[in-house]
Amino acid sequence: MQTFFMGFRFDATAICYFLLLPFLLLLVLWPFGKVEIVRKTRMVCQYLFVIVSTIICIVTYNYFREYNDQFNNFLFLGLYDDQKAVLQTIIEYFNPVLNSIAIIATIAITLFVFRKFEKGERIFRFLQKFQSKPMRVLLIVLTLFCFISSIRGSFTKVPAIKKWSAVAKDNFLNKTILNPYRSFISALHEFNELNYIDGKNPFIEKKNEDITDLYPAQQLVSGIIEKEAKGDTIAKPKQIFLVVMESYDSWPLMDKYAPFGFSRNLKAIADKGMGYDNFLPGGHATLFSFGAIITGVPYTGVNISYLGHLHEPYKSSIFLQFKKLGYETNFFYGGFLSWEHVGEFVPYQGADHVYSGADMGGKSDSGEWGVEDEKLFDLVLQKVDPKKYTLNVILTSSYHPPYAIDIYKKGFPYKSAADFPKEVRQYYKGGMNMQELGHLWYGDKAIGDFMAKAEKKYDTGVFGFTGDHYGRRFITPSPDLYERSSVPFILYGKNVPAVRSKNPGSHIDIIPTLIEMIAPKGFRYYSFGSDMRDPDKKRGIGLTKVIDRNILEHFAKDEQPEVIDLHTFKEQKEKAARYKKSMMT
Numbered sequence: 001m002q003t004f005f006m007g008f009r010f011d012a013t014a015i016c017y018f019l020l021l022p023f024l025l026l027l028v029l030w031p032f033g034k035v036e037i038v039r040k041t042r043m044v045c046q047y048l049f050v051i052v053s054t055i056i057c058i059v060t061y062n063y064f065r066e067y068n069d070q071f072n073n074f075l076f077l078g079l080y081d082d083q084k085a086v087l088q089t090i091i092e093y094f095n096p097v098l099n100s101i102a103i104i105a106t107i108a109i110t111l112f113v114f115r116k117f118e119k120g121e122r123i124f125r126f127l128q129k130f131q132s133k134p135m136r137v138l139l140i141v142l143t144l145f146c147f148i149s150s151i152r153g154s155f156t157k158v159p160a161i162k163k164w165s166a167v168a169k170d171n172f173l174n175k176t177i178l179n180p181y182r183s184f185i186s187a188l189h190e191f192n193e194l195n196y197i198d199g200k201n202p203f204i205e206k207k208n209e210d211i212t213d214l215y216p217a218q219q220l221v222s223g224i225i226e227k228e229a230k231g232d233t234i235a236k237p238k239q240i241f242l243v244v245m246e247s248y249d250s251w252p253l254m255d256k257y258a259p260f261g262f263s264r265n266l267k268a269i270a271d272k273g274m275g276y277d278n279f280l281p282g283g284h285a286t287l288f289s290f291g292a293i294i295t296g297v298p299y300t301g302v303n304i305s306y307l308g309h310l311h312e313p314y315k316s317s318i319f320l321q322f323k324k325l326g327y328e329t330n331f332f333y334g335g336f337l338s339w340e341h342v343g344e345f346v347p348y349q350g351a352d353h354v355y356s357g358a359d360m361g362g363k364s365d366s367g368e369w370g371v372e373d374e375k376l377f378d379l380v381l382q383k384v385d386p387k388k389y390t391l392n393v394i395l396t397s398s399y400h401p402p403y404a405i406d407i408y409k410k411g412f413p414y415k416s417a418a419d420f421p422k423e424v425r426q427y428y429k430g431g432m433n434m435q436e437l438g439h440l441w442y443g444d445k446a447i448g449d450f451m452a453k454a455e456k457k458y459d460t461g462v463f464g465f466t467g468d469h470y471g472r473r474f475i476t477p478s479p480d481l482y483e484r485s486s487v488p489f490i491l492y493g494k495n496v497p498a499v500r501s502k503n504p505g506s507h508i509d510i511i512p513t514l515i516e517m518i519a520p521k522g523f524r525y526y527s528f529g530s531d532m533r534d535p536d537k538k539r540g541i542g543l544t545k546v547i548d549r550n551i552l553e554h555f556a557k558d559e560q561p562e563v564i565d566l567h568t569f570k571e572q573k574e575k576a577a578r579y580k581k582s583m584m585t
Contacts, residue, residue: 002167002168003167003174003176003177006160006165006167006177007176007177007178007179009153009154009160010153010160010165010177010178010179010182011179012150012151012153012160013150013151013152013153013160013182014179014181014182015049015150016147016150016151017151017181018045018046018048018049019045019147020151021041021045022038022041022042022045023147025037025038025041026038027140046114047111050107050110050111050114051107053180054103054106054107054110055103056180056181056184057180058099058102058103058106059180060180060183062094062099063075064175069175070175070176070178070180070183071180071183071184071186071187072183072186072190075184075187075191076187076188076191127139157402158402162178162182162186162338163335163336163338163339163340164335164336164339164370165177165178165336165338166336166337166338166339166343166356166358167336167358168358169358169359174336174337174338174343177338222315222526225316225526225527225528226524226525226526227512227524227525227526227527228522228523228524228525229515229516229519229521229523229524229525230516230521231519231520231521232517232518232519232521233516233517233533234462234493234494234495234496234517234518235460235495236389236518237460237461237462237493237494237518238386238387238388238389238390238458238460238461239384239386239388239389239390239458239460239461239462240322240327240390240391240392240461240462240464240514240518241380241392241394241454241458241461241462241463241464242293242318242391242392242393242394242464242465242466242510242514243394243396243447243463243464243465243466244289244290244293244393244394244395244396244466244467244468245396245399245443245447245465245466245467245468246286246395246396246397246398246399246400246443246467246468247286247399247400247467247468247469247470247471247472247473248399248440248466248467248468248471248487248488249467249469249470249471249483249484249486249487249488250277250279250467250482250483250486250487250488251474251479251483251486252266252267252440252444253266253267253270253275253488256424256427257424257427257475259421259423259424260420260424261413261421261441262437262440262441262444263440263441263444264444264448265444265445265447265448265451266444266447266448266465266488266490268448269447269451269463269465269490269492270488270490270492270500271498271500272492272498273463273490273491273492273493273496273498273499274490274491274492274496274497274498274499274500274501274532274533275488275489275490275499275500275501276488276489276490276501276502276503276505276532277486277500277501277502278486278502278503278504278505278540278547278548278549278552278566279466279486279487279488279489279504279505279506279540279547280485280486280487280505280506280507280540280541280542280545280546280547280552281466281467281468281469281470281485281487281506281507281542281543282298282299282506282507282508282542282543283299283469283542283543284469284470284543285468285469286340286395286468286469287339287340287342288469288543289468289469289507290342290395290468291304291345292506292507292508293318293393293466293507293510293511294317294318294319294345294346294349294393295314295316295317295318295349296314296316296317296318296508296511296526296527296528296529297314297316297508297528298508298528298541299543300543304345313349313350314349314526315526316511316525316526316527316528317349317350318349318350318391318393318510318511318514319331319346319349319350319351319352319391319393320349320350321511321515321525321526322391322514322515323350323352324523324525325515325518325519325523326389327389327390327391328352328353328388328389328390328391329350329351329352329353329390329391329392329393330351330352330353330354330355330383330384330390330391330392330393331346331351331353331354331355331392331393331394331395332355332356332376332379332380332383332392332393332394332395333354333355333356333357333370333376333394333395333397334356334357334370334371334372334373334375334376334395334396334397334398335356335357335370335395335397336356336357336358336370337354337356337358343356351393353383355379355383356370357370357371357376357397359379360375360376360378360379370397371397372398372405372442372446373396373397373398373399373442373443373446373447374445374446374449374450376394376396376397376446377446377447377449377450377454380394380450380454381450381453381454381457386457386458395468396443396446398439398442398443398446399439399440399442399443399471400439403436403438403439405438405439405442407434407435407438407439407441407442408438410438410442410445411445412434412437412438412441412442414434414437414438415434416434417430427475427476428475428476429475429477430476430477431473431474431475431476431477431479432473432474432475436473437475440471447465451463459494460493460494461493461494462491462492462493462494462496462514462517462518463491463492463493464489464490464491464492464510464514465488465489465490465492466487466488466489466490466507466510467487467488468487469487470484470485470486470487480564480569480571481552481554481562481563481564481571482552482564482566482569485542485545485547485552485554486547486552489505489510489532491513491517501532501533502549502566503532503533503534503535503537503549504537504538504539504540504547504548504549505529505530505532505537505540505547506529506540506541506542506547507542508527508528508529508541509529509530509531509532509537509540510529510532511525511527511529512525512527512529512530512531513529513531513532513533515527516531516533517533539579544556546579547566549566550565550566550567551563551564551565551566551578552564552566553574553577553578553579555577555579560573560574560575561573561574561575561576561577561578562574563578
């Protein structure tokens with residue numbers, strides 16, 4: 001039933017686009033008696049709806065049979081393929097005659113049904129009863145409200161959107177929720193994003209030359225990033241947990257802001273474990289950073305989750321490499337697996353088991369946005385066997401708009417800025433409201449509750465924590481470059497020393513750090529990054545940003561480079577970037 005009603009919401013939006021023109025003409029022309037124009041316009045839209053909908057539904061049915069999915073970006077790859085071969089394949093394997101008969105029959109039956117109902121007067125006679133002016137005004141307002149709600153697919157402030165559509169536990173049912181129109185638009189958007197090219201390929205400038213011709217006898221990328229472990233520094237833990245926290249940046253953990261208590265639990269964990277202050281996310285959105293963490297490949301502008309099965313799984317994948325170390329691999333996500341194709345992307349990169357909000361009922365106290373973090377962590381505690389060697393990657397989702405969790409029911413202590421501790425009250429400038437701050441606090445509370453149980457159940461476990469990207473919200477309207485860039489990276493567990501380090505790093509350094517911590521000497525692995533514990537580590541690389549022990553530099557396209565001194569936290573603009581050229585070479 002959840003699948004049916006979610007699909008109905010998307011269907012309502014599609015139908016409303018066909019109704020939009022005749023509906024607006026009715027509102028505009030009816031007072032002038034031009035009803036015939038409206039009727040003819042409606043007839044044209046009606047025929048278009050029947051014909052186009054029939055064709056697109058038959059096409060997507062055949063597409064699903066072949067690709068086990070509705071339209072995706074592969075639909076457009078045929079534009080760059082052998083057109084003759086594509087057409088021949090369709091003729092030979094997709095029964096064009098049978099499909100044509102189905103299309104014609106469906107159109108004929110549907111138009112017959114439409115014509116039959118056109119002669120009905122029951123609805124007209126009912127509406128004719130509303131003759132008083134107040135009732136007619138109410139009827140128009142009610143009609144407009146229903147139309148606007150239908151075209152949004154929602155009566156609430158959250159419209160029907162793809163990333164929150166997978167409300168069922170069954171993957172097949174989730175794939176049927178979007179109608180062909182919506183899946184086509186989504187496929188076109190993904191294709192354009194994948195194939196957007198700006199500038200020229202710096203490796204291949206001469207026509208018809210391949211990179212192997214330009215650089216003969218050179219190593220493959222996998223050969224360049226291959227490394228050999230120096231030898232474990234702690235006893236092999238049975239469980240490893242890597243928590244990727246939604247929109248979680250570093251500033252709540254800074255000593256300056258610690259008295260607010262927004263991240264009290266996480267700060268306590270950092271004080272008992274290894275905490276890295278100079279750490280950057282892999283990208284500026286969840287999937288971009290998450291992709292870098294999972295695959296070990298730096299985000300460079302291509303959303304790799306959309307590549308699907310286009311390439312082999314990356315050798316640098318965290319799941320594949322920990323399988324070699326004897327770990328079963330699990331992925332837990334509080335939202336739905338339809339988000340950014342994560343339900344297909346993660347298993348393809350080697351996850352043995354994938355769990356989502358659907359496994360906890362798919363609903364939360366906050367409505368349609370998956371489950372709260374505490375329920376996600378309860379699912380982790382339920383599914384992870386303390387007797388097995390497992391790597392568990394957990395992606396939270398609660399600290400995210402629309403911030404609908406009842407934070408005061410959860411125990412958030414602040415009702416207004418007057419409730420803040422005196423020593424930090426000066427820092428609050430209204431940049432975030434109480435609801436947003438409460439969700440930041442709630443994410444930390446869920447971690448604290450989880451750790452209180454997990455430490456007892458998984459006594460040899462290692463726990464890692466990082467944020468996916470800067471949360472785009474800050475207690476003042478103008479955070480400095482560090483405050484709007486850095487995310488935490490914390491490691492905690494048995495035999496993990498308590499260290500607060502200024503070693504610089506980023507998300508691509510997580511995999512080598514964990515491997516070097518537990519892998520036997522000589523274990524071969526693949527990584528673009530390096531061990532965060534290496535005393536000679538010089539820098540951390542994010543998207544258009546580089547951090548070292550002294551500065552953080554930002555060099556966005558078409559903008560003057562920014563630098564902040566990490567000792568004084570003074571910012572300045574620079575004429576030329578210090579790191580950009582060395583990174584490119």
